[in-house]
Amino acid sequence: MSTDSGTERPPVNGWYELFSRGSRDWLRHSDKIREAVREHLPQIVAGSDIINHGARTVRVPVRMLEHYRFRLRESGEVQGVGQGKAKPGDVLGQGTPQSGQGQKGAGGKERGGTELLLEFKVDDIIDWLWEDLKLPNLQPRVGPSEESEWKREGWDRRGARSRLDRRRSFKESVKRRASDSSSPSFTDEDLRFRQLTRRRQPTMRAAVFFLLDVSGSMTERDRQLAKTFFFWVAAGLRREYRSLDIVFVAHTTDAWEFNEADFFKVTGTGGTVASAGFAKVSELMQSRFNPASCNVYLFYASDGDNAPDDRIPARDELEGIAKAARYAGYVEISADTPRSTLSDTFALFQEIAAAGLPSGRFSIAGPDDVAAAVRHFFAAESQAAHGAAPGSGPEAAP
Amino acid sequence: MTREWRDHVPRIEELARKLGLQWSPVIFEAVPDSFMTEIAVYGLPVRMPHWSFGARYIYQLVQRHMGYSRLFEVVFPGNPGHAYLASSNGLADNILVTAHVLGHADFSNNNLLFRRCQDQGSEHIVEHAASHARQIERDIESHGLNAVEQVLDAALSLEQYIDVDQVLRRERYPEYLPAAAQPADDAFRARFAALDAGVAAAAQSRKIRAPLPPHPERDLLWFIATYAPEMESWERDIFLAVREESFYFYPVYATQIMNEGWASYWHARLLREADFIPQAAYLDAIKCHSDVVRPVAAGEQVALTVNPYHLGFTLWEAIVKKSGIDAARRIMREDDDFSFLRNHLTRDIAADMELFRYQRQQNGPIKVVAGDIEALRESLLMEKYNFGAPRIAVAEVRNDGTLILQHDSKLDGRGLDPERTRKVLEYVKRVWRRPVLLNTVDAASQPMELAADSVAAA
Numbered sequence: 043m044s045t046d047s048g049t050e051r052p053p054v055n056g057w058y059e060l061f062s063r064g065s066r067d068w069l070r071h072s073d074k075i076r077e078a079v080r081e082h083l084p085q086i087v088a089g090s091d092i093i094n095h096g097a098r099t100v101r102v103p104v105r106m107l108e109h110y111r112f113r114l115r116e117s118g119e120v121q122g123v124g125q126g127k128a129k130p131g132d133v134l135g136q137g138t139p140q141s142g143q144g145q146k147g148a149g150g151k152e153r154g155g156t157e158l159l160l161e162f163k164v165d166d167i168i169d170w171l172w173e174d175l176k177l178p179n180l181q182p183r184v185g186p187s188e189e190s191e192w193k194r195e196g197w198d199r200r201g202a203r204s205r206l207d208r209r210r211s212f213k214e215s216v217k218r219r220a221s222d223s224s225s226p227s228f229t230d231e232d233l234r235f236r237q238l239t240r241r242r243q244p245t246m247r248a249a250v251f252f253l254l255d256v257s258g259s260m261t262e263r264d265r266q267l268a269k270t271f272f273f274w275v276a277a278g279l280r281r282e283y284r285s286l287d288i289v290f291v292a293h294t295t296d297a298w299e300f301n302e303a304d305f306f307k308v309t310g311t312g313g314t315v316a317s318a319g320f321a322k323v324s325e326l327m328q329s330r331f332n333p334a335s336c337n338v339y340l341f342y343a344s345d346g347d348n349a350p351d352d353r354i355p356a357r358d359e360l361e362g363i364a365k366a367a368r369y370a371g372y373v374e375i376s377a378d379t380p381r382s383t384l385s386d387t388f389a390l391f392q393e394i395a396a397a398g399l400p401s402g403r404f405s406i407a408g409p410d411d412v413a414a415a416v417r418h419f420f421a422a423e424s425q426a427a428h429g430a431a432p433g434s435g436p437e438a439a440p
Numbered sequence: 441m442t443r444e445w446r447d448h449v450p451r452i453e454e455l456a457r458k459l460g461l462q463w464s465p466v467i468f469e470a471v472p473d474s475f476m477t478e479i480a481v482y483g484l485p486v487r488m489p490h491w492s493f494g495a496r497y498i499y500q501l502v503q504r505h506m507g508y509s510r511l512f513e514v515v516f517p518g519n520p521g522h523a524y525l526a527s528s529n530g531l532a533d534n535i536l537v538t539a540h541v542l543g544h545a546d547f548s549n550n551n552l553l554f555r556r557c558q559d560q561g562s563e564h565i566v567e568h569a570a571s572h573a574r575q576i577e578r579d580i581e582s583h584g585l586n587a588v589e590q591v592l593d594a595a596l597s598l599e600q601y602i603d604v605d606q607v608l609r610r611e612r613y614p615e616y617l618p619a620a621a622q623p624a625d626d627a628f629r630a631r632f633a634a635l636d637a638g639v640a641a642a643a644q645s646r647k648i649r650a651p652l653p654p655h656p657e658r659d660l661l662w663f664i665a666t667y668a669p670e671m672e673s674w675e676r677d678i679f680l681a682v683r684e685e686s687f688y689f690y691p692v693y694a695t696q697i698m699n700e701g702w703a704s705y706w707h708a709r710l711l712r713e714a715d716f717i718p719q720a721a722y723l724d725a726i727k728c729h730s731d732v733v734r735p736v737a738a739g740e741q742v743a744l745t746v747n748p749y750h751l752g753f754t755l756w757e758a759i760v761k762k763s764g765i766d767a768a769r770r771i772m773r774e775d776d777d778f779s780f781l782r783n784h785l786t787r788d789i790a791a792d793m794e795l796f797r798y799q800r801q802q803n804g805p806i807k808v809v810a811g812d813i814e815a816l817r818e819s820l821l822m823e824k825y826n827f828g829a830p831r832i833a834v835a836e837v838r839n840d841g842t843l844i845l846q847h848d849s850k851l852d853g854r855g856l857d858p859e860r861t862r863k864v865l866e867y868v869k870r871v872w873r874r875p876v877l878l879n880t881v882d883a884a885s886q887p888m889e890l891a892a893d894s895v896a897a898a
Contacts, residue, residue: 058471058472058474058475058478062474062475062478063478063482063486063487063489063493064474064477064478064481064482064493064494064497064498064501065494065497066489066494067489067490067491067492067493067494067495067497068491068494068495068497068498069494070489070491070494070585071491071492071494071495071498072494074491106495106499107491107492107495108860109490109491109492109495109593109596109597110597110860110863110864110867111597111599111600111829111860111864112597112829112830112832112847112856112860112861112864113830113856113857113860113861114830114852114853114854114855114856114857115854115855115856115857115858115883116857117853117854118801118802118803119799119800119801119802120799120800120806121797121798121799121800121819122744122745122797122798122819123745123746123795123796123797123798123816123819123820124742124743124744124745124746124795124796124797124798124808125735125736125742125743125745125746125747125750125793125794125795125796126735126736126740126741126742126743126794126796127741127742127794128742128794128796128798128808129796129808130796130808130809130810131807131808131810132807132808133805133806133807133808134742134744134798134805134806134807134808135805135806
C-alpha cells in the first residue's frame, strides 16, 4: 500500500541532479571568507612569493568561518563513555576524544579549526589595494606620444548600417512630412548616420623612477620589503595609467639601470652613495623624459644610511630632481625597532619637503606596513595633507 | 533503483504488518550520493539557504571521499513519510534499508514525543520546510541577501532554543496581571460598592501590566519573534520558520538511540523471518547489518564513543527477550532516550557491552574510571540535555527595550564561552535592535555580564 508504483519517480529527472544547495551555500561561505580576508590585505600583500615566482594568484590559508552558537567554556576536563576491552585505571592515550559524534540536524556541531587554501588573483588584490589611489600631482602634458582617439562627431546621410541613428532619422522624417504631408513616411533621404572623427588628445604622460639602494647594509629582508613595495606600486600604476614608463635603477656606490625582471632579482654589496643613484636618475630623466612634457616621479627605497661625505652631493642631486619632478617619495626600510635619531636620508627628504618641494616619506618596519606605504603615497587625502599642491612645485610651462 | 528490489518491498511490508508494525505510507526515492550528503547536512531535503550549511556540506563531502562514512538512507516522518535511499545501494543494501525504514516509520508513527510534535503541524515537515525555503528565496529578492542572512545568522544560531512543552503556535502572554480575586461576600465591600458605583468600578478596573516575560522564557525563537521591538514581519516569519523546523528536529534528536535501535532491531528481525530473500542477498544484507551495529571500528580494540545503533539495538534485543514484544512496543511509545537509558540500561547489559566511563584531566592522559551504572548513564546523556545546548532563558525586557538573557550556569556546571557568546549576542542584537545582555559566570564562577561584541558590529 505504501510503496505502490504510482509513487515511483523517474530516476533521472530529480531537480537535485541539476542543482546543489550544498554547493550554492558553500560558494556563499567562500564569498564571506573573501570579504573577511580582504580586511587582512596587508598580510597578503606582504607575501613575497608573488614577486619571485611571477605567479598570478596568491594562496592564503584561511579558517572555515564559524557560525557561532552558545557554548559552554572549555573546562579542560573531558569525560565520556567508551566501549571495548578496558578496565578502570587503564590509560587510553593522550588524544582528545571526539565527543558528540553522530548528531544530526539541529544538534550538529560546528567544526572549528578546519583550514583551507583560498586562491586570490593578483589582479583582485591590486583592485582592493588601489581603490581610489592615483599618482600625486598628475598634470596633463602634451608630449610626443600624444594619443589620438576615435570620437563620435556629427551625422551624415551615408554610413554603416550599425551607426544608424534612429531617433535622428525619425526627426528628419517628421520634419519633411510637416512641410509636405502627402509624402511617404520614410525615404532614404531621412536616414542619418553617426560619424566618427579622430581627435588628438593631450596625454597624461608620466615616468616613474624606482631607485633601490642595494648596498651591503641593506639586508635580504630589507631588499625584499623594498621590492614588495615596488612590485605593488608598479602593478597598480600599470593598471591605472596607460602610457606610463617605469624606470628601474639600483645603486650602491655606483648606479645602474635594470630591466624589470632583473630589478626584482638584484642584489649587491658595498657602500652607499645616494648621490650616485640620484645622478643616474637625473641623467636618465634629462636624456629620456623632458620634465616639461612629462610627469616625472621618483620613489627611493633605502635603509637610510648614506656615506657621511656624500651628504652635500646627495642633497644637491636630489634637489635637482625634486625641482623637475612632480613628486619625490622616500621609503625607509627600518629595523623592527624604531631608531632613536633620524637617518641621514630621512633628514634629507625632510629638508626637501621643508623647501616646499613635493615629496613624502614613509617608514616600513615590517611586511604589514607595505600596504600602508602604498596607500600613504597614492591616497588622494594624504596627498592633500602633504601640501604638495600643483602650484607648489617648480612649474615648467606646458 | 532496481526493479528486483521493488518486487521485494510489498513482501517486506506484508511481513512487517504481520509482526505488528503500524506506519503511515512511505514514499521511497533513490537519490544520488551527493544529495544524500545534502540531506544529512541540512537535516531536511529542501531547506532554507545559509552559508553555514555550505561549510558543513564541504566538510561532509571530504569525509565521504575519504571513505569515513556512508549513508544508506534518510527517513522523514509524516503522512506520507519520505524515505531517500542512496542510489549506490546494492540489492542487499536496499532490502535491509527497506526493513530499516519501516522500523523508523513505525517508531515515528507511535512514539508519543514524535506524535506530539507532528500534531503541532509538522506532519508535513518536508513540504513545510520547502515552502519556508521558497519564502526565504523571495525575501532575498525583495530585501537583499545581506539583510536576510543577518536574520538567518541569528535564528539558526538559536535553533535549539525552543520549548517543546509549549504549542507550536503560541499566544502572547496576557498583557495584564489577572485581577485579584474579590471576596464579594464581604459585607463592607458590598456596602462600599453600593455607596458609589463609579468609584468601585474604577477600583476594580485598575489593571496592572504584567512583567515581560512573566517567567523565565526558554523559547527564545518565539520570544524574539513575538516581542522584538522593531522587527519587520518577514523577519519574524523567518524566526518562526526556523522554530517550526526545530520542533521537527527535537524528537529526532531526543530519541536517536531508541529510534535507531528500534529500526535496527526490526531490520534484523524482518530479515531473519523473511523466507523470500535470495540466499546471496541475505548474506550480504546480514553483513551490512553487522557493519551498522558494530560497536568498535574494525581493527580496533577500544572506542571512545558509543555507536547509538549498537547501543539501541542491544537494549531492544534485551527488552524483547525479557518482557516480550508487547512490553517493548509500550516502551517504544512512551519513552525518549533519557528515560529509555535510565530505565533499561542495566548494570548487566553495560557489562556485557563492555561500556566504560573515561575521564581526562587538564592535558592529562585519558583514563578509564570505575563508576556505578548511574554515572555511566548520566555520562551518556549529558550531551543531550536541552537539545544539546547551554540552558539560556529570557529573564527580563527593560523599559528601554534591553533584552536580558540569563544562563543557568548552576545546572550546566560552568559558564559560557565568552568569545562565542558575544558573537551570538551580536547576531541577536541585529534583529532585536536594542541592547542585548547575558548573565553567566566566568572561569572562577563569579557573575559575569556579557554584551554584544560591538567591534564586530562596525
